[in-house]
Amino acid sequence: MADNVGSGESIEVQADEPPGIxxxxxxxxxxxxxxxxxxxxxxxxxxxxxxxxxxxxxxxFLGAIAGVMLGxxxxxxxxxxxxxxxTSILAATVFGVGVGMLVAGYSSxxxxxxxxxxxxxxxxxxxxxxxxxxEHPDPPxxxxxxED
Numbered sequence: 001m002a003d004n005v006g007s008g009e010s011i012e013v014q015a016d017e018p019p020g021i022x023x024x025x026x027x028x029x030x031x032x033x034x035x036x037x038x039x040x041x042x043x044x045x046x047x048x049x050x051x052x053x054x055x056x057x058x059x060x061f062l063g064a065i066a067g068v069m070l071g072x073x074x075x076x077x078x079x080x081x082x083x084x085x086x087t088s089i090l091a092a093t094v095f096g097v098g099v100g101m102l103v104a105g106y107s108s109x110x111x112x113x114x115x116x117x118x119x120x121x122x123x124x125x126x127x128x129x130x131x132x133x134x135e136h137p138d139p140p141x142x143x144x145x146x147e148d
Contacts, residue, residue: 044110051108056101063100067093 041049071092075085 067096
């Protein structure tokens with residue numbers, strides 16, 4: 001290996017050293033791309049990515065607008081110095097962008113069709129007898145009113 005790390009020259013790796021994690025990740029990614037059917041997206045993933053592509057920027061923009069307005073309101077009501085007002089506007093804008101993008105990301109998810117929910121068993125209710133029980137009518141309760 002070369003010792004010229006600080007001089008701006010590239011580092012040479014000897015061939016007998018084990019490959020690094022970067023080369024392993026690239027190798028696995030290339031293998032997945034070369035195999036048919038692996039590494040491709042399902043139609044539901046394509047729909048979700050299409051919705052995300054449109055909603056995330058919109059959520060960030062609307063969150064930034066709301067953050068600026070809320071930050072300006074708080075800044076003008078509670079602070080007297082212009083630096084404090086600008087900091088309030090900046091902080092609320094950053095928070096608004098985060099919240100807007102979070103809400104936009106959640107709104108792009110879709111529920112699975114009824115009966116197609118993911119499960120760890122084929123029949124979630126029937127395969128877990130401890131989760132369900134037979135219902136029986138309640139036994140009659142004797143009159144609990146005290147007699148005179």
